[in-house]
Amino acid sequence: MEDTELHTISFTLNGVTQRLRVAARRSLTDVLGQECGMKSAHMGCGQGDCGSCTVSVDGVPIRGCLLFAVQADGADIRTAEALANPDSLAAIRNAFKKHRAIQCGYCTPGFMVLADYILRNELSLDQAIQTLSANLCRCTGYSPIVSAVADLLAARAERGSGP
Amino acid sequence: MNMIGQSIDRVEDDDLLQASTRFVGSLAFENMLHMHVVRSPYAHARLKNVTVGKAASAPGVVAVWTGNDIRELPPIGFRRIPDRDLLQHRQPVMALDELRYVGEPAAIVLATDPCLAEDAGRLIAINAEIRPPVLDCGTETDARTEARMRGSNEVARIEKGYGDVEAAFAAAEHKISISCRLARQTAVPMETRGAIAVPHPAAAGFDLYGAAKVPHANRQELARILSLDIGGVVLREGHAGGGFGVRGELYPEDVLVAFAALRLGRPVKWIEDRSEHFLAINHSRDQTIHLNAAVSKTGIIAALRARITTDQGAYLRTHEIKVSDLSCAFLPGPYRIPAYQATATVHLTNKTPCGTYRAPGRFEATFAMERMIDAIARTLELDPVEVRRRNLISAADMPFDRQIEATGKRVVYDSGDYLQTLDTAIRAFDLPELRRSAEERRQRGECIGIGLAMFVEKTDTALHETARLELAADGKIEIVTGTSSLGQGMETALAQIAADGLGFPIDVFRIVRGQTDRISQSGGTFASRTTVMAGSAIHEASRIFRRKLIETSAALLGATTEVITLRRDGCCINGRNVALSELRAMIDASAHSTQLIAEADFSSGAMACPYGVHIAQVKVDPDDLSVTVEKYHIAYEIGRAVNPDLVKAQLLGGAMQGIGGALMEEISFSSDGQPLTTSFADYVTPRIVDVPAFEILLLEDWPSPTNPLGLKGAGEGGINAAGAAVAAAVEDAFAAKIAPRRLPITPKALFDLLSKTDDGLISPLRRR
Amino acid sequence: MYPASFRYHRPSGLHHALELLSRHKADAAILAGGQSLVPRMNLRQATPENIVDLNRIADLSKLAVVNDVLEIGAMVRHQSFCCEAAIGFLSLPSGFAELLGRMADTIGNLPIRLRGTIGGSLANASPKAQWALLSFLLDADIVIENAGGTRCERYTQFVKGDGRTTLKPDDLITNVRIKVPPAEWRYGFAQLAPQPNRPASAFALVAITLEDARVRDCRIAIGACTPVPCRLHALEDWLSGRRASVSGSDDLVEIAAAAVRQQGGESQPYIEHLAVVATTRAIAQAVEC
Incomplete structure (x- = not known):
């Protein structure tokens, strides 16, 4: 048809x-x-x-x-081109870059969208790991992606508790 | 400026993070058609005919072709011909008279819209006489239907060896045999394959987008198959979503899009879907390895016999029987083994053809060899580490000539001290403490194990590599290479080498890669060769470029070369700074100057052999028998790391893939040859919850003498020994009461293994 | 990878949806969360001529407790049960609310849970579905409507086999009704797979009440390893009245194994083993929680 x-x-x-x-x-x-x-x-x-x-x-x-x-x-x-908050988008990009969370880059936009959701909803690291487990990556071995998101959560917590 | 050895940020990342880069799926051209491939639903059948009438008149359809319409196209060739007799097993571009695996291309539809192409594909009927499929190695086959096979489905036999194996076995105090099995697996990059062919005027040639891995080799083969002048075939690489050995080989679909574009005079696009991917892309592993070792009572191996059986699938593709060859050649690994005899047989079956997948032949060989070492340790009641220590090749024997060839090239381990690296790893990761704490947890009722495995990798140097540096109009220096980016960060590593050679910052450089019209030659990207081979060529080219830059500047500015110094983004003459862009403008304006171009070629007589140690700590759930890798440690001798972080990223990603291969991944078929793993739901790969605590130690103690920078490859050392280390750890977790010698070690496989022991291991619930 | 062409209908109300289903009958498929149907359409394993999209029918997403019965609209997403903000207002007994969250949490992954619906799951009648197991344990009723009227069926009667139900082509599940269990109920839920990251090959759900360190009442259901979930009545009978400490005993393992074998769903010894492990784990959880 x-x-x-x-x-x-x-x-x-x-x-x-x-x-x-x-x-x-x-x-x-x-x-x-x-x-x-x-x-x-x-x-x-x-x-x-x-x-x-x-x-x-x-x-x-x-x-x-x-x-x-x-x-x-x-x-x-x-989409990953323009996540809701420009500051948060820049932070996500930097963290992914810094922690080598990107290799071929094909899964990256999907992981960025999950990272953005994790940050907006202030999930714990354990919850973040469960959430990130929704997506597959075949290059990085994931550990750099976890480090990037852990770093973002830590930075957020620090800002939240600071003066 | 010393750029080599610095973990600078990847130059690829901004592009990928801002999603400003297009993968082939999002490319489109004016007037473009879409190809859909209709595939064999049968594992084995005689093809009577393909009915295309209804499809040809369906909406949007421009053409429908079957194998009969392209009979003039020869089958897809090998990149190396080990034996002319094997050529008969090459894969035709589309099935002609026989369907030999589920997923084999049988017809193509070209339509104006991908949905309509798929709609029409459903209207095509394949009429065939179904035959019983051959699904095992060593199956006797019907000579009538399998005339091409020699009475059995064995199509090739590889023999390698040295030393007096017979005598060693006759004198041996212990003879130890094991059988190992590695399931069929594949790489599954996150992006499926895709290709777009854009025809040149008058069908003189075409541009092919979606290229990867070996664009130059594929250019040549496409030109041969399509009877074109090689200059008419241009391969264009964009970003590729992972390769791991499977992407970038020349597959039927690549030929078909080019053929269709030429015949129809319109761009043709094909994007593989995931279920097609599981049927169509190269599978790998699928070997059975029997080992017999003649061993002294002190655990020293006097001789080793290997019998390798490879289920190759339906055809020999571009890599012919290479993987089996590599398994034979690299099985002895880092050990002396004074006498060795290996026989590999390659068998055709009615399954997807196999090819190379990250550490091809070596993942398999290391698994078997390391399981043998552990078996020796167990039989002689020795520490597995001690058995390794007693058998390792010593530093004094370097370079070590293995006295056998791998794919026609002598295997010589170039450099290293295996014992030193083993000791370094044991110290760095505190193996005694790992073992002690595992023992303590075992006492508490947990099922914890530590496994160690060693390996030698190879960095392929069989083909030479050309690189060119060019001063571009915008003042950037273009590094032109025919090697390929598959996500590994090669642009960064290569730019670092050029920056190091010229003393310019990294942002002066732009990598141009995988464009066959920009550079005459390249071996391509495989076997961890890119940084070593292209890097060495770039290193040499940058020296030439530097000299030419100084000479040209001097000539243009009327100065002597002695007064010219290179600085940040140009040169400095008597206090005057001339930027590269300025220099380029001066060259363009000058009647006498030629453009600044430096080309260099690198070839090497010997392969560079990185090596290392993997240590895994696993926890097995005593009830459901699921295996969790808690810790994973790698010590890796890289010679010299251009960008240590990127090397670590390669090792880490490879190890995770290897853990998938060790514990989860398996392609399986029903008894009638239907694939049972055609999605990520069936073919289970690691997810984030499976990630262990990684620790990676890079060693640069033994620079390779085979290239000017001392480099060794990085791509495969992470996966190579993962199967071996994880299996050893599982064995240790059960206090060596079982010996897992089949990968993957799924809970179900472990259950079956435990069921065979009779000491109540399988009723762990009762232990409470 | 492209579904076959179809006509898309987006009814704004239940009445309109039922009318569409009545008109197209077997030529129509109901699109709820789409996390099972759309993958099949993408592979052309499902090629409906009409799609009736329920996602804009607000009435189907309601949650309420009416006369001690939890009423769950068919379009309530799995993720709602993981979210205090979505179900907190119902004031369910805490153990029960927690169980719903725990079970929901094991469905697929977050993006799947955010779309997938309880009604879709129950209509698919997959033996691996968490809500089917729950419905068997708690004797859930489902409300089915068509243009001719409304009926209510016990879920255990509604499911006829793996993927088979009493649903007619023009029927629509609109609601799930579960009698809110007493607050004293304690629960255990365990699921196991033969490979990591795979849907369960065996799971077990247990509800018990304790009195003086003894099991007073209990319900035990297993699933995934059988074509439809089932209650292990023999094990329930055995466990009732026994000391709670029996949960770690060899006897329990043996009785559980016998009860699982009696169901005979899976002939594979390993799957049977998983079912026993899941059952004993779930019982232990319920006792210890």
């Missing part, structure tokens, strides 16, 4: 309203990458297993490969 039926949708992508016409079967990851030019939209498995496609939808991390773009109509979407 051909996609004769296109749906007009709009959502906020990294703070900017987008209006699109999409076929119902296109995943959010597909549309973000192919229609909206988001280079961080990485399809890794299409099964929700690997998390390379993780994006923030209405403030929570979601598998972009398992959400039809048409379902995101009206949603507030954030």
Whole structure:
């Protein structure tokens, strides 16, 4: 069956309203990458297993490969290009860089989205590790990713308790 | 400025973090078509015909082709031909008369939209006569259907050895045999494969995006298969989401996108999906290794026999029988072993073809050899470390000629002191304390074990490597290399070497890699060779560049070369600073000057052999038998580390992958040859909860004499001994009452192993 | 990797959804959290012509306690049970609330839990699903509606096998009802897998009450290793009235093994072993908590 039926949708992508016409079967990851030019939209498995496609939808991390773009109509979407808080985005980037949490970079946007969620929700390190365990990385051995997020949490705690 | 040895930030990261870089999946070209591959649903069948009528007239479809439509294309070749007789086992670009594994390409659809291409693919019917699949090595096969196999499915036999093995066995005080098995595994990089071919006018050639690993070799092979002039084939590498040996080999899909783009005169894109990936990309490991050792009562190995059986899958791909060859060649590892005889047989089965995966042949060989050392220790009631110590090659014997060849090249360990490194590792990681505390916890009823394994890696130097430095129009110095970035940070390491040679800061440089029209030659990126080979070539090129830079500046500014000094981002002449961009403008304006370009070629007669020690501490749950790696320590002799942090990152990532290989990862098939592992839900890889406490010790005690910088490779030392160390630790956790010799050691496998012992180990619940 | 084409429907209310299902019947699939359906669609193992998306029907996401019955809307996400802010207002007995959180926490991973729903999980009737196990232990009822009316079924009767239920093509699960257990109930939940990071191959859920260091009442259910979850009545009978300290005993292991074997779901000795381990662990937890 051909996609004769296109749906007009709009959502906020990294703070900017987008209006699109999409076929119902296109995943959010597909549309973000192919229609909206988001280079961080990485399809890794299409099964929700690997998390390379993780994006923030209405403030929570979601598998972009398992959400039809048409379902995101009206949603507030954030990708690794522009996470909610610019300071926090810069801090996440620096921590990932400093701790060698990036090798090939394919899983990185998904992990950044999880890190952003962890920081916004002030999770404990244990909770953070459980949360990060949602996504797969095949290069780094994960330990640098954990160090980066632990560092971010420690910096946050220090700021929180400081004068 | 001494840039070598500094752990500077990666030059790749800003690009990746800001997601300003495109992986092949997000590239698009005007008028582009999308390819969908229809694959064999059968493990083994005679192909009668493929019905494409309905698909050809489906919406958006531009072309549908089967094997019959491309009969003129030769099969995909080997990069090395060990035996012409093996050429008959090469994989055709699409199946012709026989389907030989589930996932073999049988037809392609070209359509204007990827969804429509897949829709049409569903309308294609493969009509075939199903045959019983061959799924084991040593299976006798029906001569009619398997005319190409010699009555059995064995297609190649490799023999290697030296010394008088017979005599040593005849005189041996102990003969010890073990059988080891490594399941089929694969690398699963996070990005699946992808390729886009953009045709040149008049079908004279094409640009192929999505290249990796060995762009120059693939350029040559694509030109051969498609009967094009080599200059018409341009491979373009962007960012690649992990390689580990499997990405970047020339696969049928690469040929198919190029073929389609040429024939249709339009860009053609193909992106692999994950379930295809599990069927189509090279698998690896899948070896059975039987070892017999002739051993003195003091634990010294007098001779070793190895019998290796490799399940190669349905075809011989670009790496032909190389992995089995490497297993034979590197099995003796760091040990003297005065007499050695290895036989490897390679068997074709109706499974996805195998190729190389990080530490190919060595992950397997180290596992078997180290299990043998532990078996000797157990039989003779010696400390496993002591048995190693007694058998290690001594520093006085370096360089050590193994007297055998690996893929046609003599194996000579270039440098090192294995005993010293073992002692250093034992001290640094305090092995006695690790053992003591494990024993204490065992007394308390916990199931804790410590395992140690040693290994020798190789850095491939078989092919030479060309590098070029060029002063670009914007004043940057371009480092042009044909080696490949797969995420390992090679841009940073190579820029550091150039910066070190020229004394310029790192941001002066820009790496241009994997663009076959920018440099004439490259061996590519595999076997941990990039930093060593391309780095050595760049080191040499930077010396030439420096000389030319001074000469050119002197000529342009009317000064003598003696008064010119290099400084931050240019040169200084009698107090006047000339930036590189300024210099470039002066060259462009001058009628007499030629552009600043320095090219150098590096080749080496010998391989560089890094080596090291892995120590694992595991905890086994006595009830559910799950294994947790609590600590993982690596000591690694790197010769000289260009960027120590990046070397550590390689070791750490490799070790985690190796722990996956040791405990979780296994590709399996049903009895009719259907793959049972086609997703990350079935093929289980490590997650963050599985991460042990890592400690990594880099040693630079033995610079390699094989290259000017003393470098040894970094890519594979992390994974090499992981299977061996983890298995030894599990064995230790059960006080050597079991000997895990099959990877992966899943809880189920451990249960089965324990069930075979009769001392009540399997009823741990009752111990309470 | 691209699903087959389908018509997308986004009903704004329950009535509209039921009408769509009644119109398209077997040609329609219900899209709840999508964490099981969409992976199958991406592989074209499921190729529905119509998708009825429930995500905009606010009525299906309600949580309430009515007459001591916990009513969970079918579209309540797994993650809600992990979140004090989402279920705190229900004032459930603390042990029970904690159990719900613990069980939810073992489902998939955070992004999956944030989308996946209890109704979707129960409708899929996977033997590896946590909510199915809970529903068997606590005799949950599910409310099913279609254009013709509403019915209520005991979940144990609703499930007919691995993935098989009494659901008709135009039926929609709208609510799950669980009688709120007394505050004195104590729980244990344990799950085990043959490989790390995999869904459970065996899990066990236990609820007991203690009196004078003896087990007064108990309920024990196992799942994942059987096509549908099941209660281990023989073990429940054996355990009732015994001293709580029996939880670490060899006798318990043997009786549990016999009870598990009686179910005969998995012939693999290892899976059977896991089921016994899970059961004894869950009992120990319930006693010790």
